[in-house]
Amino acid sequence: MDSPYLELRDVTKLFAKVVANRHVSFSIQSGEVVALLGENGAGKSTIMKILYGLYHADSGEILINGVARKIASPKDAMALGIAMIQQHFSLVPAHSVTENIILGNASGRINLAAYQKQVRELATEYGFDIDPAALVRDLPVGVQQKVEILKALFQKARLLIMDEPTAVLTPQEAVKLMAFVRRFATAGHSVVFITHKLKEVMAVADRIIVMRNGEVHGDLLRASTDEKELSTLMIGRELPPLPKELAIPASAKEMLRLDGVSIRDAHGGCGLEEVSFAIREGEIFGIAGVSGNGQQELCEAICGFRPLASGSISLDGRDLARLGIRDRIGLGIGYVPADRQKDGLVMELSLAENMILKSSYDAKWKQWRLLDRPRIAQYANSKIQAYSIKAPGPDAVVKELSGGNQQKLVVAREVDNGTRLLIFDQPTRGLDLGAIDYVHKAILAERAKGKGVLCISTELSEIFALSDRIAVLYKGVIQGIFKKTELTTEKIGLLMAGYAIDAEIPNMTKESAK
Amino acid sequence: MNANLRDLFLSTFFAVVLGIVASASLLLFLGKNPIAAYTLLATSIIRDSYTIADIFVKATPLILTGLAFALPFKASLFNIGAQGQFYIGALAASAVSLALGERLPGLPGILLVIVAAMVAGGLWGAFIGWVKAKFNSNEFLISMMSTYVALAVMNYFLRTALMEAKHEYPQTDTFAPRLWLPTIFEGTRLHAGFILAVLFALFTWVLLYRTDLGYRIRVVGHNPTAARLSGIEASRIYISTFFLAGALAALAGVTETNGVQHMLVQGFNPTLGAEGIGIAILANANPIGIIFAAILFGALKVGGNVMGQMSGIPASIIEIMEGFVMIFVILSYFVRNFLATRRAKRVLQKSLAV
Incomplete structure (x- = not known):
């Protein structure tokens, strides 16, 4: 031969x-x-x-x-x-x-x-x-x-x-x-x-x-x-199925609301165009779309990282316009960014140090003007255990963890920061199936606690597995908001590519007003 | 961890030795016997307690200018202007010392001088951080150029308000002796400034690794995007870091005017800033390491002076030696990294073989 x-x-x-x-x-x-x-x-x-x-x-x-x-x-x-x-x-x-x-x-x-x-x-x-x-x-x-x-x-x-x-x-x-x-x-x-x-x-x-x-x-x-x-x-093993979904009670309050949010991007990238939707307590609102169609801009607008050209964002009835990033974190917005290494972690610092990234101003980490290191280490340790993060200990440098464990770390931190709203952008990108399963369960668990969840993903299977409602984002425009059962893979694929399904797109302002 | 520490000491030691050997080759070109020269260098340093103490006198401002570079460096900022901040500190210290005269007792007087100098140098530095935060200007260039402005400001005052009573040279009168930093050892020039410098090195370490401000400085240094997304305002960090750096360099001004010269002389110690950068690099920007690196440089300086006087070898050979040592220390980082990787791999290979 x-x-x-x-x-x-x-x-x-x-x-x-x-x-x-x-x-x-x-x-x-x-x-x-x-x-x-x-x-x-x-x-x-x-x-x-x-x-x-x-x-x-x-x-x-x-x-x-x-x-x-x-x-x-x-x-x-x-x-x-x-x-x-x-x-x-x-x-x-x-x-x-x-x-x-x-x-x-x-x-x-x-x-x-x-x-x-x-x-x-x-x-x-x-x-x-x-x-x-x-x-x-x-x-x-x-x-x-x-x-x-x-x-x-x-x-x-x-x-x-x-x-x-x-x-x-x-x-x-x-x-x-x-x-x-x-x-x-x-x-x-x-x-x-x-x-x-x-x-x-x-x-x-x-x-x-x-x-x-x-x-x-x-x-x-x-x-x-x-x-x-x-x-x-x-x-190498069978994955247990995701837990059964919860029905959202009709009484659930609307928490996050976007009205006609537009963003201009100076760099010729994709901005946002008149984006409106609302998320209720205990709801997972999925956003499907090919990456680079305004997903990151949307997240960053909510977090206060990008100024709005027009429109308004409110959380629990409070207009966010005048609030900075730290104020919004204080209101209970947690954000798991798509690029964890660039936006969510400091790779050269330890696991424990990364756990307090967003709360370093908080007095709870301080004892006499100095950082309360034992307390921070203890907190990190509890997260290592709760999320089965594979790491030698709280002093391990984040750079040396695998991608899946880094992601678990970010999720663990943001779930605690986001007492009201959790934003997940590509929560499982680059993770192995075991870790994906873990993150999905964490997202569902947070929904069960009544938090609102904005879940952005390019993986349709993920969107379908988690979301209660799904919006499709294309070139910064929402192509429509659907109940999960109204969509098929083919249909969503067309929407993601910018084709409109005219008759079938319900009026989104009506939908969000419900 | 032990192996890494051992590597650190061994590689630094070899880097220093290699630097000395490399500069020895230059002595050969001059037709001098390097062994004799180095013997002279070694013996001249430890000749008497006065000379030994002088090592620490020389090391004192170097610790502080080293810290002035290292602290912003941890926030990925380059403070090339320690020299200027040092001059501003010296100027403020002199102005306050001369104004005070005999009006205050020693200790409160000295404290006032120190605070005034550190605030002046700090504000001078904070300006660099402010323009960076406000206009995103390049702090490397601004800090570098600010040195020339500081030099000009100092010269201006030395020709006008602060000029000596005789109006002859661009220098001040001698300060009131009660405002001199007290001598630690009788019969030497070693003054309390050295203790201050060491304390501030410790303070800088605590600030960086044990306080939330230091934590945020390091976060901004490693990943400014993540810092911003976490609600940490880099602009504030720029300003506060440069304020602290300026204050540290300014303290070196106090140790030199009130500790060594007891007056201000135009254009004195013109290389402290640059040497501080070298020391910070030598110590990998570690505040504790900076103490030792500064003492090493202090010893080379003292030895170089004595050697130059006694053997006809140009004292600049010492600067060449400092340069070589720095280059080899930087190279040793890579050697250590390579060794650590190889060791980790060996462990892994062993575990696989079992």
Whole structure:
């Protein structure tokens, strides 16, 4: 038998405190789409970054066409025909599409017009609708991804590694991407598709490699497996179902109210346009939408981080307009931001120190003008236990915790800060299924206490699992507010992509006035 | 943790040794015997109690200017203007000392001088924080340029209101002896300013790691976005941090005017600010580490002076040595990081093998 196009043998990678990959071996054939399936933190990205030369394995080898190769840098990888599209794109926003594509592949005097033509031809060949002269910063995320793909094609990649490529796409865009992947493979190339979404795996892959805890836990042909088997391999156990929903009593008071809230964004990003809705006590109000359609702006407007261009926000009948961020925290607004590392945590400080991030002015943490460290540590410890945060102790530096444990930390803190309203933006992004389940239960538990919850997510399954009512946000405009039972995945997918379902959209002001 | 601490001491020690060895190679170029020169350096420092005490005299203002850089550094702010804040402190201390004369007894007088200098330097520094908070101006540039303004202000007063009675040189008259910082050891120049500097280093450590203000300074330093979203107003932190930094540098002004010279002389100690930055870096901005780093620099300064007088070796070799030591100490961070990672990996590998 011919040797496979690419083979990994016994690859082990250790980071300072964790085993990222342990004796990982698998192969990739030419013309094959391989899905690398696993929860976050399972080691999928790490093994691919080793293949792409970003990380170096501690042991094991990589064979290409049967020959052992050393891949010391992405440059080596590209020379061998391996390209990787990262979760976070590596494009220069101020440069044009063409300039980005030829970056690193052109030198000396550059004939931009000739390259532009080349890029246009390449784009047409693969059915991408892209203007090679457009500036990357003006392009939506979905198109930026195509630029990344074109860059790989331009470098004549034979193996395309995509790290969670559909995370930033609408369902419709995702379908198109899958079609491209199939087509690329038909031409004799290979694709590795890193994902934790079973549906995508079943739609696109020829072969599925399941990873868990840094090890390979299954190497199966799609034809001979099903979603149930895959999910068991991936998680290693069955997930208990979410607890049954509570009915919201008719007497529940309206607490958060937005009236015609608009935000102008100076940076050309998405603002908000006349957003109105109201949340009642004990209600989870879900907001679906592709990321970057105004979700973060909405959260930040409520928290007081962004000024309103018009409209008003009130909590428990109190107008928030004149209140600053700290006052609003004081009123009981908790906020779990989408980007926990950037907006929610101080990575270099300890777990205990992060627990008092929003309440450091509070006298309860002080004893004689000094911080009451034993008390803070005790508080952190109680949260470590209550949320089963895996950490050596309250003095552990947050940077060293896994993403799931960092998120639990933020959730634990905000649930305590938000005595009235909790805002969750992408509460489970990047978490493994166990942690997702935990966070979901925490959200439901807080609702049961009568808090109002605003839950924003790009994961439709999450929106459907949690929300009592669902609004769809597209380009800063609410496309409609629905009871959960009124929506189907198809319908919501269309709304998320900006298509209106005219007749079926109930008048939202009426809805919120009820 | 023990292994990390051991690495810290070993790597710092080797960094200092390497710095000394590297500057020895320059002595070879001069045709001097480095071993003889260093022997002279070592013996000259510990020659007598007066010289030994002088190490701490030199270290005193360096501790304070080191802190003046380190504290804002913890908030990711660069205070390049400690030199200017030092001059403002010295100026205020001199003005108050001369105005007081013999009017107050020693202790309250000295306390008044200290408070006045620290408030003046603090306000001078707070201005940098204020323009940063208000106009988002670059504190690096503003603080750096403010030094020249401070220098000009000091020169102005030395030529006018504060000029000596003889009106000959741009310097003040000698302060009333009761306003001099008391000497700790008889027969040396070591004054109470050293104790003050050490206390303020401890104070800075407590402030940073044991108070909520220090906590917020560090939060803003590490992640200003998260700080803002948490209701922490970075602008207030900028102003209060720069106020404290200015006050610390100004205290160095007091220790030099009221502790060492007992008068104010135009353009004295022109490198204290820059050396403070080096010391803060050497100590990784740790207030306690700064005490030791400043003593090391103090020893090099004293030794360098004596060596220059006795052997014909230019005293600037000491500055080169200081530079080399700093470079090697910075490099040692990376070595330590590498060692710590490797150790953690070893532990992991062992646990896997079992």
